[in-house]
Amino acid sequence: MSEGQARAVRTVEDARRIVEQRGLSHVKVGMFDIDGVLLGKYMSRKKFFSALESGFAFCDVVLGWDSKDELYDNVRFTGWHTGYPDAALRIVPESCREVPFEGDMLLFLAEFDGPAGELCPRGLLERVLARAEGLGYEAFGSLEYEFFLFQETPESIREKGFRHLKPLTPDMMGYSMLRSSVHGELYHDLLALAESMDFPIEGLHTETGPGVLEAAIGVDTALAAGDKGALFKTFTKVWAQRRGLMATFMAKWSPDYPGQSGHIHLSLRERDSGRSAFFDADQPHCMSDVQRHFVAGQQRLMPEFLAMFAPTINSYTRLIPGFWAPTEATWGIENRTCALRVIPGSDVSQRVEYRLGSADANPYLALAAAIGAGLYGIEQRLEPDEPVTGNAYEQQHPAHQALPRTLWDAAQRLRASRPARELFGDAFVEHFAATREWEEREFRKHITDWELDRYFEII
Known part of the structure; x- marks a missing residue:
């Protein structure tokens, strides 16, 4: 495999060959967490070749914290109660990409395997x-x-x-x-x-x-x-x-x-x-x-799956009439x-x-x-x-078309959804709903500028 053919990589052998041809001492390996944040590290060639064959381990805290590295206190899969052990991942050879601003550096994606695979966003899409x-x-x-x-x-x-x-x-x-x-x-x-x-x-x-x-x-x-x-x-x-x-x-x-x-x-x-x-x-x-x-x-x-499309507190500030977002x-x-x-x-x-x-x-x-x-x-x-x-903004619609108005309500609809559990599995639904409830709870700890302006003096 010649230089510049990262996207031609399809197999474990292809991945080994391109790393060897480029003389790389390290490659980048990353996985996407529940919020869609890319996490990972530089991995030595020896470790990478081993991971290609038999997978590798990564601390499962990346499935147990939010986008600010704050630890969830309401999920079952991992936490202080499990001691944050390692989770299994596998390298996806066909995900190989050039990293153009790092010379000959290559990036490979990984996805969670085993029990952690039930929560893995990429793995969830594969199951669907x-x-x-x-x-x-x-x-x-x-x-x-x-x-x-x-x-x-x-x-x-x-x-x-x-x-x-x-x-x-x-x-x-x-x-x-x-x-x-x-x-x-x-x-x-x-x-x-x-x-x-x-x-x-x-x-x-x-x-x-x-x-x-x-x-x-x-x-x-x-x-x-x-x-x-x-x-x-x-x-x-x-x-x-x-x-x-x-x-x-x-x-x-x-x-x-x-x-x-x-x-x-x-x-x-x-x-x-x-x-x-x-x-x-x-x-x-x-x-x-x-x-x-x-x-x-x-x-x-x-309405039942809204939390997967609108996963943050901020998402719901967009879902208002007249701003090119459906309601x-x-x-x-x-x-x-x-x-x-x-x-x-x-x-x-x-x-x-x-x-x-x-x-x-x-x-x-x-x-x-x-x-x-x-x-x-x-x-x-x-x-x-x-x-x-x-x-559509100016028309009356049937009640069953109404969407949840807050992240908390959306999480409850997802948790109660039988189709969601059938399509995505109980483990994912329970975990993801809990992470969205956590997000709402974190928001409630804070006092907004709007509240101060509205209530500080007059109430």
């Missing part, structure tokens, strides 16, 4: 995709992310207390050729990084808001789409900080601007024939029976005011866009929930409600 294969389908997906760029550093934002931050550019200038041309070198750098690390961007433009961009990652099989989305978020932040900037994917950083979405485009293809399972030229909007049942499952289970489990044909947008097309383009999710969601969990719900609809032959025409 195995279900799709059992039904005769292969799932394809692509992710779109909005993110804000700031002329700030990790030090400056803390010195400022996360206030009065300076965006990369001022004003509301969506799809601006002016902005993208003035900062052309910056755009080119990001596009080049995405190509070299195999999360290629098929569309990149400014969105409405100061310093906000939207990137559409190219379509791929759903597991590869999860890898690409998770790596895109991580290395976009790395790319920005290496240039004296900062990128944020939090759902909403300011009440003055729209939130940041993480839209998911999905389709199914028949494994035997290779044809689209969603496209039927003889049906209205070319929408096959399979796609109709798939959309019905997504619509029916959206009920609605669907429509080419309707961007709905939570589910069916996009009519051809055998290669007929799909559904899951518009509910925010940019802060773990890509693996969001894909697993969106695909899993659709498969449930196919299995149960569910029928969707009537599609929405016109502005």
Whole structure:
């Protein structure tokens, strides 16, 4: 295997060969945690070769703490009660990527194995995709992310207390050729990084808001789409900080601007024939029976699975009318005011866009929930409600389409969901619901500026 062929790696032997050819003493190995944060380390060549054959161990505290390294006190899998032992992981050889700013360095992803595998986000998506294969389908997906760029550093934002931050550019200038041309070198750098690390961007433009961009990652099989989305978020932040900037994917950083979405485009293809399972030229909007049942499952289970698409306290500040974020489990044909947008097309383009999710969601969990719900609809032959025409925000919708309004309520709906337990397993549902309850409890410990302004003097 020659230089520059990291993405040709498929087997354990391929992985050994490329490391040997490059003369690397160490490689990077990382895994994504429950919040979609990439964790890992440099691993020596000797240790890496051993891990390729028989796996390796990593402290399971990474499944027992939150995004600020605070230890959960309400999960069963790990904690002080277990002593935080090691958990088993396996290297994913085909995940090999160049790390273009570290010379010949390579990055390999790993995923949890054994009991920890029941909680592993990447493993969860694999289990859902195995279900799709059992039904005769292969799932394809692509992710779109909005993110804000700031002329700030990790030090400056803390010195400022996360206030009065300076965006990369001022004003509301969506799809601006002016902005993208003035900062052309910056755009080119990001596009080049995405190509070299195999999360290629098929569309990149400014969105409405100061310093906000939207990137559409190219379509791929759903597991590869999860890898690409998770790596895109991580290395976009790395790319920005290496240039004296900062990128944020939090759902909403300011009440003055729209939130940041993480839209998911999905389709199914028949494994035997290779044809689209969603496209039927003889049906209205070319929408096959399979796609109709798939959309019905997504619509029916959206309130129960919301925590997997909106996993933070901040997520729920985005889900308000008039800010391009859905507020009920609605669907429509080419309707961007709905939570589910069916996009009519051809055998290669007929799909559904899951518009509910925010940019802060773990890509693996969001894909697993969106695909899993659709498969449930196919299995149960569910029928969707009537599609929405016109502005979904201004219409009355059935009570069963209402979404939970807080993270705590969303966690309760997930915990009580029989379809969630059937699709994702009891261990994952219990663990993930507990982590979201922890997140809400942590928030309740704090006094907001709004509360001080509203109550300090007058009450």
